[in-house]
Amino acid sequence: DIQMTQSPSTLSASVGDRVTITCRASQSVDNWLAWYQQKPGKAPNLLIYEASTLQNGAPSRFSGTGSGTEFSLTIDSLQPDDFATYYCQENKSFLRTFGQGTKVEV
């Protein structure tokens, strides 16, 4: 099974900051990697798929890079609405495994 590991687990930031979250896969997932945002009590929301393609409706301050086993999600100019937990998810394997999450807090 593919294991997905995110870092850091928690990130403290301020409005206007540029933040980057990293996701590592235990084996290559090519570019089959998605990012989600989740707020407390809500379902995850798809932001990026295929490592770097912005989902329709997702703000352009979100961007993704990477391939193989190393990926990153960057938020340019953090907005108040962006404080949330972010998950990566591989869709190279049948299990569609998620990372453990990164909480972006004030």
Place this chain on the structure above:
Amino acid sequence: QVQLVQSGSEVRRPGSSVKVSCTTSGGTFESHTLSWLRQAPGQRPEWVGYIIPVQGISQVAQQFRGRVTLTADRATKTIYMDMRRLTFDDAGVYYCARDQISGFYTVFDSWGQGTLISVS
């Protein structure tokens, strides 16, 4: 507009069963596959399985085989997840989600509101 509306919270005893529904709209039932995922408190989401609603064909992750059944009702455009022999580890929020094709396996582009399953 895509909408996935799930049934309400449930409380179950260990060893019992639960059935969660997800009613679709916006053409999703006919045009997409749908997945079930779950999320234990403070944990990452975990994929349970998927169904092709118009065909009733489903697959579940190995760890749930024999314990989870996915079904679909074409008349009501509703899908169901039936989980048996519940344990404390099954507690959490269960989501249905629409699959978005991206490569060989899918990502999830629309989600239901979640159904809280408590086991006590």
